[in-house]
Amino acid sequence: MHAEILAFGTEILMGEIVDTNSSYMARRLPSLGIETRFISIVGDKMEYLVNALKRGVERSDIIFVTGGLGPTEDDLTREAISEVFGEKMEIDQELLRNLEDFFRARGGTGTMPESNRKQATRIPSVTILSNPRGTAPGWWAEKQNKIIVAMPGVPNELERMWEFEVTPRLRERSRGNVILARTIKTFGLSESAAGDRVKHLFGKDNPYLGIYARQDGIHFRIIVQGKTSTEAEEILRPVEKEINEALGESVWGVDNETMEERLGNLLLDRHLSLAVMESCTGGLLASSITDVPGSSTYFYGGIIAYVNDAKSAYGVDPQIILDHGAVSAEVAQAMANAARETLNADIGIGITGIAGEFAVNGIEPGTVFISTSSMARTECAKSLFPPNRPLVKRRAVTQALLQAYSLVQGQVPID
């Protein structure tokens, strides 16, 4: 089945709110065997709504509509569907009673405002989808093999309706089509360099392969379809294997895994602790590490040594800064060691570099030295990132987590 999603609402077109409903549904449709072909956001005007629905009925099997089910005059979803299906809206007495009960239960005056009456209407092609979280019932409108599902725009009303009313009906209809997706995450290669290694895998429909540049590296995404889970997995497996082999040590994770989680799990596993000293990343490394629940077990703390005095105050020999400059491999190593030693941690990370857009003392902006250290050894790598403050911070953090991971992996368990 081919689907499209229509989000009705001028406030989305004004950039007032970000439409998260569409991605909520889009994320869930593949596993129901339904392919989303289009997502469109349409302003609250009758003409636009009707045109969008008509085009939808022509090109898609099923159309998911959010928004426009409220009681006000610019809520026009019901009217638009009725026009497209050529049917007349009428009050449904049972719906009306439910709605009146809803208002009575809410307290206040207990009477339903007149404007809410239109939420109790339906057309002959419609099956009502209940909405225990609000006043707007959903519509499942079906005619001549075309389906329009209209749901409220309030996310928690939509999500409840999606799960309990829409998903079961979709399951009944999607026979034997399963879509699987897998994301493979790499770091250290450019998009083109990474893509070139598996060039021959692109351009197919099933398995479909996409490639995306993300802040934590280049991601590959494989999407496959099969009549059964087994069939889909059989299509997925060889492609996944081929990508893993072609990208080798650049691959660091799959699906929703983050680098900070992965390092955290490894540290827990090895009973090791971590401390950091950061300069140009300004706390983003520590903040990323502490985004992981339970990180207090292995993360002892960190120092943000933004000025040279701060570096010295926390254990970096001022002579090293004088001899080599604040942005140098020697200082990064001294920072990693100082963090580890001051806080009695097993692993230390030190980062020094230039996050701003201008060269400092002849050192190019975007230059970052990252050092990782343990009792047994200290390593350091120099990176050059595009000179943009948030980007340098984020990329340096990813690189640091990756280096720490590889240091710990080479580390013998100490218990």
Added chain:
Amino acid sequence: MHAEILAFGTEILMGEIVDTNSSYMARRLPSLGIETRFISIVGDKMEYLVNALKRGVERSDIIFVTGGLGPTEDDLTREAISEVFGEKMEIDQELLRNLEDFFRARGGTGTMPESNRKQATRIPSVTILSNPRGTAPGWWAEKQNKIIVAMPGVPNELERMWEFEVTPRLRERSRGNVILARTIKTFGLSESAAGDRVKHLFGKDNPYLGIYARQDGIHFRIIVQGKTSTEAEEILRPVEKEINEALGESVWGVDNETMEERLGNLLLDRHLSLAVMESCTGGLLASSITDVPGSSTYFYGGIIAYVNDAKSAYGVDPQIILDHGAVSAEVAQAMANAARETLNADIGIGITGIAGEFAVNGIEPGTVFISTSSMARTECAKSLFPPNRPLVKRRAVTQALLQAYSLVQGQVPID
């Protein structure tokens, strides 16, 4: 002018990423006098892209496209525009040289992968939009009064291009109708409490008033239209004044201002320096402060004291922790003072609390003590945030920046 926005990318249709670029542009178009009529998300297939562009050219004056400008085979935006305009893509020698320079500057092998060549192409109707943050130049394609603007999908590349390349060109063209928008940012009130104070201002078309709950508080957004800037401003001014009066001391900023910029500017102004010691925010406070360009002038550094030993190692008297517990006003104050004194800064901030979802030693999750200190005085406030890790971190940081701002404001300039 009527605009539509097309976001190209199968990953958005799969719900893999939420399209934030469209709302970034949609939020900025009204003030340029441009009305957004449609936003559509389209999968990476040539046929879909061409159809979407053709429909766009028929119904809109200007089409903003994001994504599909990368070097890989499923990056088809250039090809689709060329087909719609009936023109042939050719290598632009200057673009090619720029691109080769970009790769040389990046280091590595220094040679540009063959696949990147297509990023150096253009058609006769295209003016190139430069992209100093990446390899994909933008296209401003204009033919027979129709404009297609193609920009990269990576948000920070798009945002730079939007601001420096696209906005000035749009300003030249938008004559007559002026749309103005103003965001007023408040903190410390709930959405309903804030909304109730200016209830009578909602529900109008011009001025239009929206209210939104954001991580740094409740935002009001006023949108007005006028034939001239003066007319628009005359409609805007009284509403803005009324909101400012009704919300009083809860208002902390307007439009794009962030709390960290605002504090930074005040510190610069007063020639004061800042140091921090954080526990539950885990570095997010320091990272937010250092997101501001030039922050190294006033921010000396910080300590992330994630475990009690770390607090003591950096100047918090262990006896205070023993007497009052790690999550207490006394420890927050000791942290603020220790940060300030160890780093010789004028102002110190200390944060201790519970970011996780479980109570610790009988203290409710979401409890955070935030202290600000100067030579002259130390203050502390207790907050209770919804117990959700990223939310507690973000809200505590906002609260800390706000408290520091108010402390510094009360501070006599020292020079």
